[in-house]
Amino acid sequence: MAEEKTTVENTPRTNFIREIVDEHLQTNRYGGKVVTRFPPEPNGYLHIGHAKSICLNFGIARDYNGKCNLRFDDTNPTKEEQEYVDSILEDVRWLGFQWDGLYYASDYFEQLYEFALRLIKKGKAFVCDLTADQIREYRGTPTEPGTESPYRNRSVDENLDLFTRMRAGEFLDGARTLRAKIDMTSPNFNMRDPVMYRILRATHHRTGDVWCIYPTYDWAHGQSDSIEGITNSVCTLEFEIHRPLYDWFLDELGIHHPQQTEFARLNLSYTMMSKRRLLQLVEEGLVNSWNDPRMPSISGFRRRGYTPESIRSFADRIGVSKREYIQDVTVLEDCLREDLNARAPRVMAVLRPLKIVIENYPDGQAEELEAVNNPEDTAAGVRKVPFSKVLYIEQDDFREAPPKKYFRLSPGSEVRLRYAYIIKCVGVVKDEKTGEVIELRCTYDPETRSGSAQSSRKVKSTIHWVSATHALNAEVRLYDRLFTVEEPGGEDWKQLINPHSLEVVKSCKVEPSLANANVQDRFQFERLGYFCVDDDSKPGALVFNRAVTLRDTWAKIEKK
């Protein structure tokens, strides 16, 4: 039965898969046990789509007091690598899940072989000498039934002999296969005598060169589920048509029979989710690495500054169904904002500095002003921020000719400097040659210091700033969506890559409290967004990634 939820972000609504579990419990189909599994193939890095599956499978195990295994579906040695195994392990853990069993389909190769022998003896599998091309021809078409292989009726003894010799390495790669004997006239191609084993001399990342025959997905998956006592084998829609075969193998073997259930995979707007194409992005240098913060990989999101909580919350919010869909990426972004709004310390940082001089502030004077670390969390406390005569503000917070509804600084106008004083712009210094504004002359009102008795005077807006002499330099990497269209696809998908997906801004100025920030620390840069210390960051050479912007009402107004 469902347990009480323990955390705020993990309050999943029910879904049709949980309802199936409920039904199993009610009918006692699996003796009250709930066992799921997450079965990645180690041929690439995990992405946000996998996160949906991970949260689903591990979430069910958690909420039903069951178990969830992590099992690598490593039946194709030509594509799989230890590097991927390692990254998957790390990503699942980072997402906050602990597997009950850690298994590999390759652990079961011997058992699978025994099972195959059983089917052969039952007359339900045979060794076929047809080539790959011939098998395809014999398979028929959607409207025409297939043709039975001429090798279909070999004797059990001959099949046993041949299959043993396949394993022993007596035949060339691709020379023979072991096939299930089902029904070449089935409207479901998967039932037209599907291949169970192929001869393949490739070094497996775990079993090395011990095997030269490898089980296919269909043959390995269900039986692996059965061996582990899985009750609910949850997979994506494309395996729906494989379910009759999944069931057939288990029934013929007469072993524990999990329930396969399919759900719609995650598609995110403006995001590429194809593993193959993500690999291409990396290999062709279109992004810097698998964990490039623009990548939808778990490691990419991690580096960018996403929290495991936000991703879990996302998985809960989007739900599970059988309907193919494209999820709006803004939902994911909102999940991050929601999480970081509650937790991230606030800090002041100026991305594109504009120097201002407070003319009536004493030369050489500095004072420490108190700033709130997180207005959403009083326990986060306060810190001191240095203030002095020369400051930097955001270039964007000044307009010489302010448009309507522009509340910030302009010649003659007043704004509050966050946690400091109200200032007035009294002069604009421009570069003689370019006409560019290079400095602002301002005055401050000493009566308006934040927190003081007379500080309640209202001005239209409050802007962030840093003290020029105290500020730290930093590099900030601004990310935008990797693709320019909602649904990047088709053959020319690479043309759809957003040329502005990364903007590196050097010579940013950040408040001195950031001196000791560590890699992966996350902050809200007030009025700008949430930022995360990048892997490349070093003391004295800070590098931040923008994980997500704040909601920007002004940007909307100005767009109109």
Added chain:
RNA sequence: UGCCCCGUCGUCUAAUGGUAAGACGGCAGACUCUGGAUCUGCUUAUUGAGGUUCGAAUCCUUACGGGGCAGCCA
């Protein structure tokens, strides 16, 4: 045009024969020392046609639309 799956606000998800609900987005407004956060209001949906029923998003039939399936990939 063989078989299988799926059609609910712009986008997702819910409603399990009994008032079509929530989230994100959008649009207004309130509040605010973050144009942040928060709060309020508004917007908009059951693919069509038949049928069963007192009553249908839900069950049946059918049409239409979308997706999938002919790897010795998973």
